[in-house]
Amino acid sequence: MFESVIGLEVHAQLKTKTKIFCGCSTKFGESPNANTCPVCTGMPGVLPVLNEQAVTLAIKTALATDCKVAEQSRFDRKNYFYPDLPKGYQISQFAFPIAEHGFLDIEEKRIGITRIHMEEDAGKLTHDPARGKSLVDLNRAGTPLVEIVSEPDIRSAKEAVQYLKKLHLILKYTDVCDANMEMGQFRCDANISLRIKGTKEFGIRAEIKNLNSFKHVEKAINYEIERQAYILEEKGKVIQETRLWDPAKNKTNSMRGKENAHDYRYFPDPDLVPLIVDDKWIEKVKKTLPELPDAKKTRFVSEFNIPEYDAKVLTSSKELADFFEETIKDLKDKKQASNWVMTTMLGMLNTKGLSIDSSPVSAQSLAKLLKLLEDNTINIKGAKAIFEEMVETTKSPETIVKEKNLEQVSNASELESIVAAIIDKNPKEVEAYKNGKTKLFSFFMGQVMRETKGKADPKIITEIIKTKLQDIN
Helix, strand or coil, rough: CEEEEEEEEEEECCCEEEEECCCCCCCCCCCCCCCCCCCCCCCCCCCCCHHHHHHHHHHHHHHHHHCCCCCCCCCEEEEEECCCCCCCCCCCCCCCCCEEEEEEEEEEEEEEEEEEEECCCCCEEEEEEECCCEEEEEECCCEEEEEEECCCCCCCCHHHHHHHHHHHHHHHHHHCCCCCCCCCCCCEEEEEHHHHHCCCCCCCCCCEEEEEEEHHHHHHHHHHHHHHHHHHCCCCCCCEEEEECCCCEEEEEEECCCCHHHHHEEEECCCCCEECHHHHHHHHCCCCCCCCCHHHHHHHHHHHHHCCCHHHHHHHCCCHEEEEEEECCCCCCCHHHHHHHHHHHHHHHHCCCCCCHHHHCHHHHHHHHHHHHHHCCCCHHHHHHHHHHHHHHHHCHHHHHHHCCCCCCCHHHHHHHHHHHHHHHCHHHHHHHHHHCCCHHHHHHHHHHHHCCCCCCHHHHHHHHHHHHHCCC
């Protein structure tokens, strides 16, 4: 009956060393109010000076999301009162943003991007109910943000999460943002409304503020869709308002009536001249763009002949994609390498709670191990044992092979003698196999492996056992 209409506003902290309008550090985790100065604390008579690197990163964000960068944009004052906003206004862009009209593709759907604008962040309030006090930390005040506003093209919580994950991935690939959601470097406001399916007119929307995890986004949107549907089914009226997500109770709560643009009394900031971005600047930034996730995924499929699923997993982070490419540099079997990276490597990292950057097994070490496997120096069983040893000791695979005497037995005549001896020792099993109990083949394989302490080449002994058993009358 109802169709949800969802638009997302993402705030991403730009990866600069200093704030957007002053020279204070943006380093996270400093003692409260350590990274402040008269400019970011809103002292009278101070003047903002725009951070050029912040503009460059905003341009990079725009290019990576297929937005058109404006030749001229302008900073405005967004006026409202809140204790962590020291000036009583936020410097943002309203009428003339730095970029517009882009898009992101999720699976088989395109989500439009209305605009990207630059602004400064506010500070942070810490509430202490026991003491009846609220404390203000202005370290974050003035850190540079881009706000990326989507078109209302999203129709479900699932699509919203797909869009956010894709945007998060692009910002990480381009290195414009660390995008740590726990630190508030990537957070989202979700605008949700319902309308009768088949109609074009939008319903009354509610905005859910400051969602800082994909799980919270999905749960909050689903809850809000159900809440609004219930109101409309009961012939009630949804009111335009701002709501907050309560993860403890899994529900949204009303925060305040929703302001409109005129409530903020926007006007051009008289202390900042219009921002001019010429073609030369855009071209310079364009040259720094890395290969983006979709292009990398397509290349992995075509160049390395691996399945699309593998390519999607392997490009799910730039660090993982780089690790894979370094691993396969001198390997022939790219598919075997992708299996090892996706299952063995990621499984180990997940168990130990490590990132790919902090892996005890480097891409070069994994490549050496897989080369030994490719060259039939070791078998798969030996490779797994060697990998486990590499994780614990960081020794090279070659060293472990020598120490553990794990070189694969591939000498055909030697293996033929072993197989012949095993067949001679097990006449009952041979007779049963010849009478149709073909599952006993694994018995003979196991006996050979036990005799060779797991070092026999499985391909060679398979053929030898088949031939020997067939030759018995």
